[in-house]
Amino acid sequence: PGETAPRELGRIELADFVNPAGLKAMGRNLFVATEASGDPITGNPGEEGFGTIAQGFLEMSNVDLVGEMVELIMAQRAYEINSKVIQAADDMLTSTVNLKR
Incomplete structure (x- = not known):
């Protein structure tokens, strides 16, 4: 309370897959890795070809x-x-x- 300076609490990692089409759909926009998708490749937003995260926006594909x-x-x-x-x-x-x- 009373703090005005931003403070980093953690980082959100993004995951990519060699074969995203191999992910198994679990419903409600949830997916699980399979042998066909390969292991997840994780990274920070905006680095090494990973996408970015925009605060306060709703991605339409999540609806x-x-x-x-x-x-x-x-x-x-x-x-x-x-x-x-x-x-x-x-x-x-x-x-x-x-x-x-």
């Missing part, structure tokens, strides 16, 4: 578009159902009020 679309459709359907329930309740109340007349 599961199909999963997000499914969740969006489910949310839309839930909204429609709730809207119909409210409309039905309103219709019942209107009918009840009209019965008293």
